């Protein structure tokens with residue numbers, strides 16, 4: 153029988169039947185799809201997966217993760233229910249989440265060879281596929297790490313303290329008397345420090361255009377990856393192309409300069425002729441480094457400003473330490489600019505930075521992907537599954553930090569147990585910029601605590617946090633900063 157000649161009633165019956173079958177299939181999938189699919193695909197290995205649930209077909213538990221507003225609620229409720237190793241399915245991928253220091257060490261350090269860094273393809277395209285954080289362990293990754301470290305390790309940045317000091321002072325002056333979004337202002341500060349660390353202090357006419365392109369790139373970073381005219385993603389990709397051209401022009405002008413005239417920033421390290429990196433490789437890493445350096449440092453600074461405002465006795469201790477540095481410099485008739493040695497003498501301030509990084513855990517977790525089937529503690533991590541060490545859960549565990557929800561910098565008078573404090577990650581992909589980040593935070597806090605007072609807009613900070621994608625206080629922490637006159 154030809155369907156086109158079927159009586160209308162029959163056609164309606166068939167359509168109704170198809171509709172019922174379709175909905176039945178969807179129901180079956182909803183109640184058992186993942187378990188069934190996983191069993192078929194993994195065979196016996198499925199029995200050795202860690203405990204946990206995989207949620208709905210395709211979307212897994214992504215909605216539960218994001219509807220919680222705070223993903224940490226999702227992680228800690230899972231941990232409470234299933235223990236420190238559990239499976240789930242988010243953003244289209246099966247994942248195993250791990251919240252013990254031993255597991256973090258296994259993934260990031262001891263058996264890092266079994267896991268590779270993994271990011272959505274759209275993010276790789278946007279930042280540049282040849283950037284350091286997308287690389288698997290190997291010669292190219294090791295070369296990039298060496299070149300980045302050469303530019304940001306203590307020996308390289310100790311001569312930059314005066315420059316960073318000047319940037320901190322002008323940032324704070326620009327805030328005077330205004331109610332500002334603290335996070336946005338700290339981003340400007342971290343951006344300017346990053347640009348100096350990359351390109352050196354030489355003023356370049358293209359810096360304003362570079363900044364504007366970067367802002368457009370940033371706006372599209374978390375957008376849907378739809379590359380059609382008018383979308384944020386499309387605009388971001390256009391800005392990324394222009395950024396590549398701007399960096400290429402800077403590279404060619406620096407290559408024409410005498411090596412001795414080139415400031416010893418990251419760019420100088422990357423264009424070293426002996427290293428033979430292409431312009432694209434250099435551009436991807438410069439843009440990637442700005443990305444890695446800016447929002448992370450700015451969110452930590454924003455949290456510190458909040459915690460200091462909420463804990464007057466801690467603020468007083470930081471103030472006293474910083475004022476003592478000023479007095480000592482005056483007594484010794486030293487220049488008023490901070491030196492590397494001054495920044496290294498800030499023990500109380502450093503404990504505040506550490507405690508903030510623990511409690512705020514701005515990078516709550518990281519992603520890796522198993523490159524083969526991996527056995528861990530009797531469980532199997534199947535090849536291709538994502539693995540997430542949950543830094544925040546470790547930082548908030550009462551097994552390692554007593555009264556973990558309390559802001560108490562004095563706990564850092566004792567060194568935390570190995571792999572329990574991982575604000576900069578661990579192993580071959582750990583943060584090479586950690587010394588630079590701590591330096592710029594210390595310098596800003598020196599001037600902030602000795603020259604300014606600050607109050608939360610509306611008298612009290614809203615509690616709660618948002619993710620952009622790093623954890624930060626709600627609405628970027630609106631604050632008013634006023635100079636204090638000695």
Ligand code: HEM
Pocket residue numbers: 269284285286297300304441444445446448449452514515518519574575576577578580581582583584585586588589590
């Ligand atoms: C307080 C501020 C910062 C925090 C909390 C932070 C945190 C981290 C973490 C947790 C990782 C490891 C990610 C992983 O294992 O997947 C990382 C990697 C990285 N960070 Fe930072 N970071 C900060 C500042 C900076 C700065 C200032 C720079 C610039 C020099 C920087 C450059 C990088 C780079 C290039 C990587 C990738 C390293 C690799 O893949 O080998 N970070 N950061």
